[in-house]
Amino acid sequence: MAWNEPGGGNQHDPWSGGGRRGGGNGGGGNRGGNQGPPDLDEALKKFQDKLNNMLGGRGGKGGGRGGKGGGGRPRNTFALPGLLLIIALGIWGAMGFYLVDQAERGVVLRFGEYQTVVGPGLHWNPPLIDDVRMVNVTRVRSLTQTQSMLTRDENIVEVEISAQYQVNDPRDFVLNVRNPQLSIENALDSALRHVVGGTDMIEILTSGREILGSSVASRLQTYLDSYGTGIRLQTINIESTSAPAPVIDAFDDVIRAREDRQRTINEGMAYANAIIPAAQGQAQRLVEQGQGYRESVVAEAQGQVNRFNALLAQYRNAPEIMRERLYLDAMADVFARTPKVLVDVREDAPLMYLPLDQRPGGAGGEGSGEADRGEDGELDPRVLERLRSASSSQGGSNTGGIRREGR
Amino acid sequence: MVNNRSLIIVGGLAAVAWLASNSLYVVDETERAVKLRFGEVIEENIQPGLHFKVPITQTVRKFDTRVLTLDTDTSRYLTLEQKAVIVDSYVKWQVVNPTRYYEATAGDETMAIRLIQPRVDESLRNEFGRLDLQQIIAERRDDLMIRPTQELDSLMREELGVSILDVRVKRIDLPDDVSTAVFDRMRSEREREAREWRAQGQEESERIRANADRRRQVLLAQATERAETLRGEGDAEAAAIFSEAYGQNPEFFTFWRSLNAYRASFDGERDMLVLDPTSDFFRYLRSPEVQNGE
Numbered sequence: 093m094a095w096n097e098p099g100g101g102n103q104h105d106p107w108s109g110g111g112r113r114g115g116g117n118g119g120g121g122n123r124g125g126n127q128g129p130p131d132l133d134e135a136l137k138k139f140q141d142k143l144n145n146m147l148g149g150r151g152g153k154g155g156g157r158g159g160k161g162g163g164g165r166p167r168n169t170f171a172l173p174g175l176l177l178i179i180a181l182g183i184w185g186a187m188g189f190y191l192v193d194q195a196e197r198g199v200v201l202r203f204g205e206y207q208t209v210v211g212p213g214l215h216w217n218p219p220l221i222d223d224v225r226m227v228n229v230t231r232v233r234s235l236t237q238t239q240s241m242l243t244r245d246e247n248i249v250e251v252e253i254s255a256q257y258q259v260n261d262p263r264d265f266v267l268n269v270r271n272p273q274l275s276i277e278n279a280l281d282s283a284l285r286h287v288v289g290g291t292d293m294i295e296i297l298t299s300g301r302e303i304l305g306s307s308v309a310s311r312l313q314t315y316l317d318s319y320g321t322g323i324r325l326q327t328i329n330i331e332s333t334s335a336p337a338p339v340i341d342a343f344d345d346v347i348r349a350r351e352d353r354q355r356t357i358n359e360g361m362a363y364a365n366a367i368i369p370a371a372q373g374q375a376q377r378l379v380e381q382g383q384g385y386r387e388s389v390v391a392e393a394q395g396q397v398n399r400f401n402a403l404l405a406q407y408r409n410a411p412e413i414m415r416e417r418l419y420l421d422a423m424a425d426v427f428a429r430t431p432k433v434l435v436d437v438r439e440d441a442p443l444m445y446l447p448l449d450q451r452p453g454g455a456g457g458e459g460s461g462e463a464d465r466g467e468d469g470e471l472d473p474r475v476l477e478r479l480r481s482a483s484s485s486q487g488g489s490n491t492g493g494i495r496r497e498g499r
Numbered sequence: 500m501v502n503n504r505s506l507i508i509v510g511g512l513a514a515v516a517w518l519a520s521n522s523l524y525v526v527d528e529t530e531r532a533v534k535l536r537f538g539e540v541i542e543e544n545i546q547p548g549l550h551f552k553v554p555i556t557q558t559v560r561k562f563d564t565r566v567l568t569l570d571t572d573t574s575r576y577l578t579l580e581q582k583a584v585i586v587d588s589y590v591k592w593q594v595v596n597p598t599r600y601y602e603a604t605a606g607d608e609t610m611a612i613r614l615i616q617p618r619v620d621e622s623l624r625n626e627f628g629r630l631d632l633q634q635i636i637a638e639r640r641d642d643l644m645i646r647p648t649q650e651l652d653s654l655m656r657e658e659l660g661v662s663i664l665d666v667r668v669k670r671i672d673l674p675d676d677v678s679t680a681v682f683d684r685m686r687s688e689r690e691r692e693a694r695e696w697r698a699q700g701q702e703e704s705e706r707i708r709a710n711a712d713r714r715r716q717v718l719l720a721q722a723t724e725r726a727e728t729l730r731g732e733g734d735a736e737a738a739a740i741f742s743e744a745y746g747q748n749p750e751f752f753t754f755w756r757s758l759n760a761y762r763a764s765f766d767g768e769r770d771m772l773v774l775d776p777t778s779d780f781f782r783y784l785r786s787p788e789v790q791n792g793e
Contacts, residue, residue: 205526244637270566
């Protein structure tokens with residue numbers, strides 16, 4: 093049924109010339125186009141009858157009207173064109189059947205004039221007279237465009253948009269507009285740029301995409317309706333909006349900067365989160381130490397006092413002995429643990445030499461070091477020598493830090 | 500005889516066919532037609548359907564009356580403030596008066612487009628010259644197209660028998676060199692923004708750190724305060740305990756405490772005592788005789 097395809101155009105149809113002639117044969121008077129196939133058939137029959145009569149009249153000389161019934165020769169004369177006509181009619185009739193798919197509608201034109209839109213199913217229309225153009229009305233067609241365009245704040249953005257649409261009026265789609273596809277492309281382009289031109293860049297790139305889509309959709313539908321395209325938009329999707337290629341790096345850097353900002357803040361927070369608990373712990377430690385000191389001092393004091401009290405009882409019995417004994421005990425204890433130098437100061441008071449470097453952090457340690465000291469902290473003779481000379485130059489000032497035992 | 504009759508039939512049919520093909524014509528739903536007799540229009544605006552004409556003397560011209568699209572070339576227009584813009588537009592047009600259309604263009608669509616395009620161009624150029632760039636891009640984009648559409652529609656109906664349904668601007672772009680400047684500006688704006696974000700991050704981070712440092716300092720100071728207070732309390736309590744003991748026998752207590760203190764003082768390995776052998780402690784070091792202390 094290639095000759096029924098939409099857009100084929102009756103005038104391009106190889107059969108159409110024949111169709112016109114056929115129409116002429118059938119009934120030259122059918123100008124109104126309202127007469128259906130039965131009329132045509134009837135007219136053809138009449139025409140055939142007339143033809144038969146005319147030919148029969150001529151063929152059957154002397155036979156008059158009854159010639160039709162007589163003689164083999166006249167019968168043959170009518171039979172050939174008659175048969176041909178019947179066969180031709182049969183073929184013509186059979187060619188009139190066509191299927192309309194569920195997804196399609198057929199726009200029926202009779203002699204070019206719009207008749208009706210037929211739905212899915214099996215149909216018959218007189219071929220060569222009627223022209224049926226099929227349109228798919230359920231298929232969702234789509235169109236995608238990527239464009240760079242100016243925004244309200246005179247920046248340039250790139251927008252990728254896709255439109256999905258269906259044919260909702262097959263008659264308009266087929267008959268009203270030449271190239272509906274081009275129409276929607278142009279209209280989409282215009283509508284999109286219009287809406288983008290009324291919006292600030294930052295809005296297009298971020299929050300405004302949804303609104304952008306819906307305003308483009310309503311604008312586009314208005315345009316399409318005003319052209320009578322028979323197209324209904326399903327959805328408009330703003331697939332992507334981005335900065336144009338020459339500045340995309342700068343835009344990406346902004347995104348990175350935003351991430352950097354968050355990262356820096358997080359680092360700050362991490363620092364805070366790390367040191368505050370540590371400080372809390374440290375503070376607690378300080379308090380605990382204070383508490384510990386307090387308790388230990390009190391306990392020690394109490395202990396000492398208890399011990400003292402115990403001793404005191406004994407002391408009251410024999411004070412002198414107790415005193416002496418305690419004193420000697422304590423001194424023994426102290427001397428046992430401490431290096432000692434015995435100096436008889438009364439006789440040769442003017443000079444006194446001391447191994448000062450043995451004291452930790454001792455003031456008289458110039459030039460001294462670990463090597464100067466013997467294994468057990470005993471004084472090396474060389475050190476003593478050096479000390480002697482050092483001490484003589486400095487006088488007795490070095491003795492200031494030395495504890496002196498005496499009573 | 501048979502051949503003759505058949506020939507006559509076939510010839511008759513052929514004649515009828517020829518007649519039919521020359522006297523009948525179909526106007527499609529997408530078309531309108533005019534009928535001419537020796538070039539003179541005798542029937543206007545013929546509607547779709549099957550029609551009859553006298554062969555040879557009469558001819559029929561058919562025109563596509565669908566909505567057509569004229570995609571104009573891009574043009575460079577100047578705005579009110581003399582900025583150049585590159586504009587791409589399209590025009591939707593339709594033949595509404597076939598006779599007028601035939602007279603003006605001889606039915607040639609290319610010719611019609613050649614006639615329409617400069618008018619559209621001029622009309623848009625005038626509109627662009629009336630508005631500044633901001634108005635063109637954003638504020639008055641619709642207005643920009645309404646007037647050319649209306650003006651051209653009435654003009655073209657009269658002149659060409661054509662209706663201008665819509666003049667619509669698609670692209671309004673800046674020339675390439677200006678675009679480059681725009682890109683530079685956009686880039687610098689972004690750089691500024693990026694720097695601002697990063698600086699904000701630094702600021703916020705520094706704030707958080709400083710705050711944390713302060714809190715730590717305060718926490719430690721408060722803890723020190725508390726600790727010192729506790730120590731003081733401890734010392735006070737210890738003192739109180741000692742003084743109680745002291746009250747019992749001051750003389751012995753002082754003695755005993757001193758001894759303890761000596762022990763504690765000379766605890767280190769590094770302490771060194773320089774002693775006078777004449778001190779009381781060493782009295783037996785000199786002689787074992789019994790002496791009286793003090």
